[in-house]
Amino acid sequence: MTDSLSIIIPAKNERTSLPGVLDEIFSCCSPLEVIVVDDGSTDGTAAAASREGVKVLRHPYSKGNGAAIKSGARAARGDILLFMDADGQHDPQDIPRLLAKLQEGYDLVVGARGKGSQASIGRGLANKLYNGLATYMTGHKVEDLTSGFRVARAKRFREFLSLLPNGFSYPTTSTMAFFRAGYSVAYENIHAGRREGKSHISPLKDGIRFLLIIFKIGTLYSPLKLFFPLSVLPLLLGIGYYAFTYLSMGRFTNMSALLFTTALLIFLMGLVSEQITQLMYKEVGFEEKDADSGQGSGRQK
Incomplete structure (x- = not known):
């Protein structure tokens, strides 16, 4: 690859899983920079991320996953931005495949989780609903609307920073924005494993938010x-x-x-x-x- 790469990892209370994720990243690829955005952690996440080759950004309090993504995107110097979780669900060994797909001429490549990926039945059904609605709205096959494992051209992604929410629905917003702008979007199959630690998503609180995603899909496209x-x-x-x-x-x-x-x-x-x-x-x-x-x-x- 001739383009420089920045890997952005939003993290909140991921002290246990983060070191292993970073080890795997440096063993499989040589990015220009790795940025860990500590979103108001209280367990020493920033200290766990501090090592040579890693830039650590800290929020004084928790602003949300989307806010961490935006902070990382603003600070990144690479021409290509890759986003992945710090909880161990995303396998860094999949990074080269996502990058190779991007080099085929796409502006955004999303890691589409397969059937064997770890997810509850309710979340799996919700994702199918989102994917179906997004497919109808865009007229293009949407394989995984909510996956946070994705790579995009920095210039394109930064165009939509003002549209991205501070919460967990940033993947939905960014995907629909790319479609709306007429940019090329592709999907690459990945396997998402079981996360380490406790999920930060509340079924009741974030379930209501995810229902609003359905309407956001429509308002962001047509x-x-x-x-x-x-x-x-x-x-x-x-x-x-x-x-x-x-x-x-x-x-x-x-x-x-x-x-x-x-x-x-x-x-x-x-x-x-x-x-x-x-x-x-x-x-x-x-x-x-x-x-x-x-x-x-x-x-x-």
């Missing part, structure tokens, strides 16, 4: 493509109920009017959201010129 089918249901119900009341009572009822109004409002919400999404991507479509040019913002894509 809201109208999501809202239009939703508006069809009350429209059909309104037509059916109107036909029933007209034939049985010979009149138009308030319920039919309510259903028609609901369908119209949902459609208009999708239409307005579509325009907002376009403006949002137009705003992040500006990139900075080279630092040595001495200018701020550059041309629009």
Whole structure:
């Protein structure tokens, strides 16, 4: 590879697993730099990461997995950014395959977890739902929407930093943003093992957040493509109920009017959201010129 590589590892209370992950990284590849972002750990994670060849960034308090990703991306010097977890689920031996796939001309390569990868039944079903919805929205096969093991061209990834949330849904946001921008996305099969230590994901708290991902998928790509089918249901119900009341009572009822109004409002919400999404991507479509040019913002894509 002629491009320089930066490996970014967000970590929160991963003192036990992190040293082994770093050992495997240095044994399988020679990155330009390895950045460990300590997201407010209380167990000595930063000390466990301190070694030659590793840059450690520390958050004074926990800001979230996405915030750690953004801190690492801003500090990285490489032309290519590779993101992986610190809990031992991602095998560094898969890194060369992800990089090789990227060199085929892609802008983002995601490590797609196979059927044997460690995951609960509920999480597996949720991932299938997300993947199916994302496939429908983008028109492209999405094999793993939420995998955090991914490699991207730094220039492309930094365009969307302002869109990325601070929580755990940064993979979803970044994937949909790449599709929306027309960049090339590919998937490479990997095996995700059992994590070491306790998961930081709460089934109840983060389960509600993951439900919001479904709507975020739509708003990040094409809201109208999501809202239009939703508006069809009350429209059909309104037509059916109107036909029933007209034939049985010979009149138009308030319920039919309510259903028609609901369908119209949902459609208009999708239409307005579509325009907002376009403006949002137009705003992040500006990139900075080279630092040595001495200018701020550059041309629009």
